[in-house]
Amino acid sequence: xxxxxxxxxxxxxxxxxxLGQSYTFRHYxxxxxxxxxxxxxxxxxxxxxxxxxxxxxxxxxxxYTFKIxxxxxxxxxxxxxxxxxxxxxxxxxxxxVGTLIGLYRYxxxxxxxxxxxxxxxxxxxxxxxxxxxxxxxIAGLTLCKYNEKSKKLKTFDGRIHSxxxxxxxxxxxxxxxxxxxGFIQKYKETKDxxxxxxxxxxxxxxxxxxxxxxxxxxxxxxxxEHQTRVLKHLIPVR
Numbered sequence: 001x002x003x004x005x006x007x008x009x010x011x012x013x014x015x016x017x018x019l020g021q022s023y024t025f026r027h028y029x030x031x032x033x034x035x036x037x038x039x040x041x042x043x044x045x046x047x048x049x050x051x052x053x054x055x056x057x058x059x060x061x062x063x064y065t066f067k068i069x070x071x072x073x074x075x076x077x078x079x080x081x082x083x084x085x086x087x088x089x090x091x092x093x094x095x096x097v098g099t100l101i102g103l104y105r106y107x108x109x110x111x112x113x114x115x116x117x118x119x120x121x122x123x124x125x126x127x128x129x130x131x132x133x134x135x136x137x138i139a140g141l142t143l144c145k146y147n148e149k150s151k152k153l154k155t156f157d158g159r160i161h162s163x164x165x166x167x168x169x170x171x172x173x174x175x176x177x178x179x180x181x182g183f184i185q186k187y188k189e190t191k192d193x194x195x196x197x198x199x200x201x202x203x204x205x206x207x208x209x210x211x212x213x214x215x216x217x218x219x220x221x222x223x224x225e226h227q228t229r230v231l232k233h234l235i236p237v238r
Contacts (some may be wrong), residue, residue: 015096
């Protein structure tokens with residue numbers, strides 16, 4: 001599956017004046033310590049570190065240098081795969097890493113990674129946690145919910161729009177998911193069903209209705225289309 005390919009740009013300076021702001025950008029590539037020039041996902045954690053997932057390792061940037069995490073066959077606590085598909089930090093500052101062969105939780109004390117066993121050998125393309133501690137993730141194109149305490153796994157592969165592409169959980173714990181065929185869906189826990197919103201219902205015909213990414217703004221969502229890379233702002237009627 002094609003992903004966004006970025007040349008990594010880090011904002012390193014800001015000049016504020018009454019007339020506005022100006023920015024200086026520095027580009028980082030393999031020659032500067034990045035493990036791979038194409039960045040698939042990124043995250044800034046609450047400690048200020050920048051994390052970048054690539055096809056060849058996980059990178060942590062402290063503003064000066066990169067530290068690269070790759071699979072080490074001789075170390076069972078290393079990350080299981082070098083293809084990093086998704087990143088997420090929860091409210092407890094745990095870093096979650098989705099790879100081609102499973103979901104891992106980063107342990108900062110010894111810089112190790114623990115596999116969430118139910119995700120073994122699954123391509124984890126998005127991760128979120130709700131306030132109840134449920135881990136929501138997309139494995140392949142299947143939406144899943146896992147609770148570590150109860151060890152209960154629920155998969156939502158019987159939905160009308162079964163191809164899940166991206167997840168978003170709002171501040172009031174609403175779970176939303178985007179699909180391969182141009183819908184976003186709101187999960188109704190009491191009925192165990194989904195409300196469907198057709199993003200392209202008033203649009204001209206498109207080659208693809210695949211929604212690559214769903215971003216919660218607090219007042220709606222930004223959607224990134226797979227084919228055009230265009231951002232759309234959508235405010236669902238609740």
